[in-house]
Amino acid sequence: MTREDVRYRNGGDNSVLKMILLEQWQYRCYMCGRPKDFTDTQIDHLIPQSFSAAELRVAKKQYNLTSSFDLHSPENLAPICSKCNRDKSNQTFEGAGVMLLALSKAAKLRSDVIAACKRFGSGTQLSKHLLRSIAADLAQTKTREAFETYAPAIVQKLALLGEGKADFVTYHEVILDEMHSDDFHDIFIPDVGLSLLARGRTAMSILQDVCGCQMGDLLQPRVHDLIELLQNRVRHDFESITEPTRINAGPAEIFRLQVTIETIDYQRYEPVLEFTFQGKFDAYLVASLVQDSLNGDGIQDRQGEVAVTGTFSFTADWSFSAQQGSLDIGECTIEEWSSQVDVT
Structure with missing residues (x-):
C-alpha cells in the first residue's frame, strides 16, 4: 500500500x-x-x-x-x-x-x-x-450479547501482555458557570472534558472523596486563567507580525473553546497530597488590528483570526490538616502552543 x-x-x-x-x-x-x-x-x-x-x-x-x-x-x-x-x-x-x-x-x-x-x-x-x-453495532441484541460474552476474554489476553495495556479511557463533563471579564468577550464554557485513564480516575476520586473538592470549583478559576493566557499569547502573536508593517492588536475575543483534562496524577509528600493536571485546548479567537500604512502616512483597520491548539498544566495541593475542599491551586501554565494566524 x-x-x-x-x-x-x-x-x-x-x-x-x-x-x-x-x-x-x-x-x-x-x-x-x-x-x-x-x-x-x-x-x-x-x-x-x-x-x-x-x-x-x-x-x-x-x-x-x-x-x-x-x-x-x-x-x-x-x-x-x-x-x-x-x-x-x-x-x-x-x-x-x-x-x-x-x-x-x-x-x-x-x-x-x-x-x-x-x-x-x-x-x-x-x-x-x-x-x-x-x-459491530451493539444496538443489535444478539451482537451485544456476543460482545459481552466474549470481549472480556480479549481484554484479559491484552492485560497479560503487559501492565496498563488493558487500561481504558472514560469521559466525564464538568459544567462551568458563565464567565465575565472586562478584558474579554463574555463566553459560556459549556463543559470541560475529563478524558481519564485508571490513575486519573483514582486521582479524581481522591479529590472528591478525601479532599472534599468539587471538580467544577477546582477547574473554574483555572479555565479563567487559561482564557487570559490564550488572549495574551494571541495578542503577542499578532503584534509579532512586522511585515509589511507593524501591527497593534486589541483584546482578542474567543468564539470557540474546547478544554479537555487528559491526565490527573498525584503524589504524597507529608503532610500534603499534590495533584498535577495536564490538558489540551482548541480555540478560535478574533481581534481588531491596526496596521501602519505602507507609505507611513496613516493607519488602516484590519481583522485578525487565529486558530490555536496546545497543552497546559497546573497543580493543586491539599494538606491533611486542611478543611474539606480547601486546596492550594497553582497557576495555569501553557506547555505547548501552535497557532494559525490570518489577517484580513
Missing part, C-alpha cells in the same frame, strides 16, 4: 480509514469534541467533495492550502458524529474557527494516518476480525 492508496474511496470500503481516523482523533467527533463510537461516526470531508474546481480554488486560498491539496486525502478527512454531520451538511463554516482548527489538525495527522493504514494493510487476518468487532 502506497501513500497515494490511503484516501477516501467513493462507493468503496473505507472502514480501515475510518477506524484509523477515529483513533488519531482520540475517538471524538471533530466538531462537538465528544467521544463517539465507530458506529456513530462517519468520515467527513472538511472541504466538501462536492466543491467545483472554482470553489476549491477559493477554499485553498482562504485556508492557505497547498496546490497539491487532495479532497480525499487524510489532510481533508476527520471523524464526525451523525448529528454534527447532519448540521454541517455541505457547509465549510467560512470564517469559523472549527474549520481552521480541523484543517490544521488534519494536516498534522496526515502522515500518522497513512502510516497506520499501511500497517493495518500488511497485518494478519486477525486484524480484519478485530476491525469487525470494532465496527
Whole structure:
C-alpha cells in the first residue's frame, strides 16, 4: 500500500480509514469534541467533495492550502458524529474557527494516518476480525450479547501482555458557570472534558472523596486563567507580525473553546497530597488590528483570526490538616502552543 492508496474511496470500503481516523482523533467527533463510537461516526470531508474546481480554488486560498491539496486525502478527512454531520451538511463554516482548527489538525495527522493504514494493510487476518468487532453495532441484541460474552476474554489476553495495556479511557463533563471579564468577550464554557485513564480516575476520586473538592470549583478559576493566557499569547502573536508593517492588536475575543483534562496524577509528600493536571485546548479567537500604512502616512483597520491548539498544566495541593475542599491551586501554565494566524 502506497501513500497515494490511503484516501477516501467513493462507493468503496473505507472502514480501515475510518477506524484509523477515529483513533488519531482520540475517538471524538471533530466538531462537538465528544467521544463517539465507530458506529456513530462517519468520515467527513472538511472541504466538501462536492466543491467545483472554482470553489476549491477559493477554499485553498482562504485556508492557505497547498496546490497539491487532495479532497480525499487524510489532510481533508476527520471523524464526525451523525448529528454534527447532519448540521454541517455541505457547509465549510467560512470564517469559523472549527474549520481552521480541523484543517490544521488534519494536516498534522496526515502522515500518522497513512502510516497506520499501511500497517493495518500488511497485518494478519486477525486484524480484519478485530476491525469487525470494532465496527459491530451493539444496538443489535444478539451482537451485544456476543460482545459481552466474549470481549472480556480479549481484554484479559491484552492485560497479560503487559501492565496498563488493558487500561481504558472514560469521559466525564464538568459544567462551568458563565464567565465575565472586562478584558474579554463574555463566553459560556459549556463543559470541560475529563478524558481519564485508571490513575486519573483514582486521582479524581481522591479529590472528591478525601479532599472534599468539587471538580467544577477546582477547574473554574483555572479555565479563567487559561482564557487570559490564550488572549495574551494571541495578542503577542499578532503584534509579532512586522511585515509589511507593524501591527497593534486589541483584546482578542474567543468564539470557540474546547478544554479537555487528559491526565490527573498525584503524589504524597507529608503532610500534603499534590495533584498535577495536564490538558489540551482548541480555540478560535478574533481581534481588531491596526496596521501602519505602507507609505507611513496613516493607519488602516484590519481583522485578525487565529486558530490555536496546545497543552497546559497546573497543580493543586491539599494538606491533611486542611478543611474539606480547601486546596492550594497553582497557576495555569501553557506547555505547548501552535497557532494559525490570518489577517484580513
